[in-house]
Amino acid sequence: MGAEGAGVADAPIEVEFVGELYEIEPGDDFTIGRDADLIIDENPYLHRKFLLLRFEFGMWWLMNVGSVLSATVTDESGQVQSWLAPGAKLPIVFQNLNVMFSAGSTTYDFTIHAKTDYFNTSHVNTSPDGNTTRDAVHLTTSQRQLIVALCEDVLRQAVPGRGEIPASNDAAERLGWSMTTFNRKLDNVCEKLDKMGVTGLRGGRGKLATNRRARLVEYAISTRLVSADDLVLLDDVDAERTKQRAAAPAAPAADRAPSRGGA
The missing domain is CATH 2.60.200.20 (Tumour Suppressor Smad4)
Structure with missing residues (x-):
């Protein structure tokens, strides 16, 4: 010691x-x-x-x-x-x-x-002003949005303890993506982290683990890969969706039913 x-x-x-x-x-x-x-x-x-x-x-x-x-x-x-x-x-x-x-x-x-501190690493991940420094994991904006969408409920908890992990289709809908797009990006994120040595994201013989969403959430939260500050990425998704709805042309009005009275 x-x-x-x-x-x-x-x-x-x-x-x-x-x-x-x-x-x-x-x-x-x-x-x-x-x-x-x-x-x-x-x-x-x-x-x-x-x-x-x-x-x-x-x-x-x-x-x-x-x-x-x-x-x-x-x-x-x-x-x-x-x-x-x-x-x-x-x-x-x-x-x-x-x-x-x-x-x-x-x-x-x-x-x-614990009362005993055999090792202390609290200084490793902080800058001189005390702010947490991000891990050196390069993620595209859409990859980070995917992780935040999966972690959203955990990140929004006022008191840590428990949070729900959305089903893939719910997370895809939250992001405005098709299931094909969501699964492809999830594959890419899991493969990237797996190559970095993160365990639990792949099953045997190259098959992706069925519980990879849960493991991805655990890893992202525990290593501070994402934080509550990243929830703004979902706000950006909401803003873009609102913008697209506002720009969409109005649907043509339905033809009026003919009046029953004859001319």
């Missing part, structure tokens, strides 16, 4: 979910899921017990005790990310960790607050 690793390793740890704090003492297991110490939701797609916090080997650990779902875990800066698959466990070495996961069409997130 370096000089920055201030704090006591066996101190309690806290979980923050939708504004509520839960303190866990060393020696106490703390489960997270549909039927657990922290009940995230009654979502049937969510494991009864999905994640487990436990203190062992002198450290706190986050464990995936589910059988299907995975979680995206990132440090406060968004620069260090891990994909916690079923059966995997991760030592908690940062003071603040964000955990995101999806069950069905809903994405959830909570924060872990």
